[in-house]
Amino acid sequence: MTAEVEVRQVAQRARVASRSLALATRAQKDATLHAMADALLARADEILAGNAEDVARAEAPSTGSGQAPLAANIIDRLRLTTERLEGMAQGLREVAGLADPVGEVVRGSLLANGLELRQVRVPFGVVGMIYEARPNVTADAAGICLKSGNAVLLRGSSSARSSNAAIVAVLRDAITESGLEADVVQLVPGETHDSVKALMRARGQVDVLIPRGGAGLIQSVVNESTVPVIETGVGNCHVYVDRAADLDKALAIVLNAKTHRTSVCNAAESLLVHAEVADAFLPRVVAALQGEGVTIHGDATFGAHDGVVAATDDDWATEYLSLDIAARVVPDLDGALEHIRTWSSGHSDAIVTEDLAASRRFVAEVDSAAVLVNASTRFTDGGEFGFGAEIGISTQKLHARGPMGLPEMTSTKYVVIGDGHVR
């Protein structure tokens, strides 16, 4: 059977199952989410056994597979522990605690002719997720999609296939026992790129596709998909230290944005400093960053400090996701805005300033999903924003921009009630 046929079949089952899920009450969905959480813990052994297979394969690929062992940090993401399973279960319980977006009346009015008009949130229908070797995404995505009334087709990395198969088997049993249809959560069959490709071409069968992972994965989905895509997460984030910055705050924010967690999309990758505060700030920030093990890729002014590596245009464009930062002195706020306009990926950009006018210009003119004033870029996060759960951070302008919680996983419909109204 070709990948295309296989994907069409799971999508068809998902469509049928999505219809009853769309009509499920919040109480049914929340009870199901708790049952899913319970099942993850009750059947931890199965899941950990599946995961052990994946980890073993990643550490020592079978001879003849032609594959090299995976890098240690990828194996770390892949590995599940009892503690991580507890985190996944806790995540599902938290989703159960969130308000149900389905049925929310977004707006409504009584029209002049007596027609009642309401715009109401409804599920998309069938959501496709394409993601890398983090088995926790399997449970997170299943929970968020179920709560928002969407059937989900999961296509994780083939390196996590045994983990994902075990998790999905456990979740599907819990869903069935709770009285909903198991086909609201399905793995996309097939381990080759053909199944990813088929998923991207399933326009009409899959309503939305959400890729989560590195820039390469996301770009390939954006370019090849005929299914509407929500582009997530590439973050070339900037911190601009203005002439009017409080340099203590600036130092704390730069350090936090760069070093709090380097592998995430809201970590800072570039530092811009106003020329008037360069003399005062550069020695402090260079010493502090280097003290944390950060390599600075700097312009000529930064380059006057020991240990700073010369930056090229590639550095301005790079999402390092590591203990590296590009750094440049800019002549003024306009220079900072121009640099950000040219190089930012439109995720999160921050200004540090005590000058109200400068902060207002930065907020108005920086065209990014999140613009921060005197705060670390690390705050761009569904949890930090109080959304309670997050399926990803959108860097596109259509539909959703920034952290996506449950409401962003829905569409709307208009309901019009009359009494024989004609035009």
Added chain:
Amino acid sequence: MTAEVEVRQVAQRARVASRSLALATRAQKDATLHAMADALLARADEILAGNAEDVARAEAPSTGSGQAPLAANIIDRLRLTTERLEGMAQGLREVAGLADPVGEVVRGSLLANGLELRQVRVPFGVVGMIYEARPNVTADAAGICLKSGNAVLLRGSSSARSSNAAIVAVLRDAITESGLEADVVQLVPGETHDSVKALMRARGQVDVLIPRGGAGLIQSVVNESTVPVIETGVGNCHVYVDRAADLDKALAIVLNAKTHRTSVCNAAESLLVHAEVADAFLPRVVAALQGEGVTIHGDATFGAHDGVVAATDDDWATEYLSLDIAARVVPDLDGALEHIRTWSSGHSDAIVTEDLAASRRFVAEVDSAAVLVNASTRFTDGGEFGFGAEIGISTQKLHARGPMGLPEMTSTKYVVIGDGHVR
């Protein structure tokens, strides 16, 4: 110069101009819209002269062009009159009267850590419009995009090229005189399909593409575009007359939905009648529709009436946009829901019933942009919904669904204000 280079150049100019437009106040934009309206009337002669060229070309294509004269109804859409120009000017003034979506705070809160969080509406940036031979769309789209802070690239039908060139020249002069940059409104150069193709491939340069026109145009844009598309307007709309319908209301709604205006996407194309009321309703509805000149493409039960043509599956799928309707008797509400699930284009579907439970099931289970109870499908319209202006009716689920007014022409950004906040 290739079409690709030409499109890149106009898109680049649009991007630059969009930046100052995004910062323009409502007062500036409204004054500009009034100036645009004034200019359309003051320079009506130029526009009508351009239009006369288009109409002449449409009626009698030059020998050797290989083109046939356009159909009378297309020439009617193409033709401008003083009255139609006044309508276009009035449309611009109405847009000036609408609230500015830009800057609207969609939601906001003070987070537990003291961070101020706001989600604020911002323009997309650069919008591309691809449309057919209706020169009024040129002014409408320019007005809606300007008010929502977006630069627009207009690619109308080449059969309206002289009209569009004249209208855009007049609008650009008015924009310049009002102090905004003329490049917020531009025609896409080139009259071949190459320029449409280049527009569809201008990902990153054009933020959103909105096709308006027939099903063929929209499908080709949806399939070929790498720029995010908002799919508009194909309407295979249904009226379902339930067992518990008030048959007088049902008759009025069916007639209105089918015959009030046949060429529009919210006109009804299919009639479904519950078997229990078929005997009472069919003679009345067949006579009334035929009395208005409607050809009924019916199933066997409808076929027992004189003049009814036998329907095939093609009829259930067809958006006639003419005095034709497909008609079928269904065994029950489930049969109606099944038919609509199979054949509806997801635009607007109506039930006529006095039964609350039936209306609630119909509203919950019909997955369309608009679901109407005891009201004509013709009400799915930005004007009727009170939105004041409409760029089109979206039949997709991502971003906007149903009539799109000014807020649907925007994205949002998150603004986060702190005082040295770090995680």
